[in-house]
Amino acid sequence: MTQFPATVEEQDRTLVLNMGPQHPSTHGVLRLVLEIDGETVLRVRPEVGYLHTGIEKTCEAKFYQQVVPLTDRIDYLCPMTNNLAYCLAVEKLLGLEIPPKAQWMRVLMNELTRINSHLVWLGTHAMDLGAMTVFLYCFREREDVLRFFEMVSGQRMMTSYFRIGGLALEPPLGFFEKVRKFADRFPGNVDEYEGLLTGNPIFMMRTKGVAYLSADDAVALGACGPTLRGSGVDIDLRRDAPYTGYEHFKFKVPVRTEGDVFARYLCRVQELRESIGMVQQALAGMPEGPIKADSPKVVLPDREKMKTQMEALIYHFKIITEGFTVPAGEVYQAIESPRGEMGYYVVSDGTAKPYRVHMRGPSYANLQALAKMCEGQLIADVVAAIGSIDVVLGDIDR
């Protein structure tokens, strides 16, 4: 990356403009240093780190199960996806088998999380481009999804619902019925959003052919998720490297070849429909059985057992006070988050605390592609480009 302005002549002609960190369309505290010539953007330099809280360092001082609540706070729009990636990585280190009901619940909650995240993206992206109504509609449905989170975990956003070895709690009575009603209604809601945007001439003018990214550039710059699929690269880890039982589900992976903002929009809206399809499949085929793995040294015992069985009380005490040891080794577990490949690299040295936890955030990867998208575009299109990569700063700065 060259320092700019590069030459004295350029200095006379161009202007360096700070966009953010406090700017409504940067979806958090992203700062972009733009070098502009009139309305045209010549170069873009993203500056990040305003939200850095050292979560990776904190993880090294916690027991394995204490890291789960930290993972919620990385990508705050999809807490369960983070929980899942971390739990899967530790379960792989332990060699732990998860009962089918817990797996299906994980898929169900994970897809609801994807819907939640995509709804926030759709609403704010449309609002950035001037469509206010969509925002209100999206947040109406998002409220329903957050209520489901509250039902299962007691929390609307920082859920920590997935635990190492299974789930925290049984889903409450009436939960599946409520989700079923939502799943029946939701495709109609997506039609509503699409009716406002997909054929809307203003929206199309703002998005079609804007912030183009070729397939080769997308791969070279490390873009992932809908940003990569919008450029015509067909990869989805749920299908290509199935985890937590995704191999039992039928779904299509939307891929567009246009590589512009509109293509990424279409990919994500189609994903909303596929996700609700998976929610319906999960509800229809939900197996019966336990929600935690049978591994008393790792998984906390039920409250009932603790009142009647001495061993359960001892294990509970030991897990809470000393944690559990994990065999030495290392695992890189990648899953498909709403924004792309979310990877957790967990290294164990055989003690009760992780030696290293590294989070590979999809927004971090996508942000590198942003500069390429914006060069030669208008300033107003930078806003469309940021929205189209669905950036979450918590995920970048960690």
Added chain:
Amino acid sequence: MPLSPAITEIEQLKAHPVLARLLDWNVSIVEAAKFDRDELTIWIAKEAIRGTCAVLRDNSNSPFNYLADLTCLDWYPSEPRFEVVYHLLSIPTKERVRLKVRLDGSSPAIESVTSVWPSANFYEREVFDLFGVRFAGHPNLKRILMPDDWEGHPLRKDYPVEGYR
């Protein structure tokens, strides 16, 4: 699924296509290899990392055209202290491999792979920022997450969790 023991003998792992390709290219660069929990790890000689990455990226059977992740481990106080970790993904075949390079603790430096995958840019800056490993040939090696005037490298093991007071 009980854990099966890790395989650490290069002889036993020779059949793996990625390792076979590297051994075929240059035997001396492979320092060690491990197959554990369905993941292949290959330790590469420090000088050869950029060449190895280019060979794997242009590999005809399964081109590792995507750098999924790049990070670092600090094994303080043992030596060699640092391990730079590369997670590669082949988008056509969906195969993954992990490369590792050992670096000593006195002045850790390694060649940058930004010329192989431009996406390495931010990752290498992050490793430089948090571990203090220098990447030769990086176009813009500056701190990325911490402030520019920060002292020390927070993810090193001799850096206290609460920071220096």
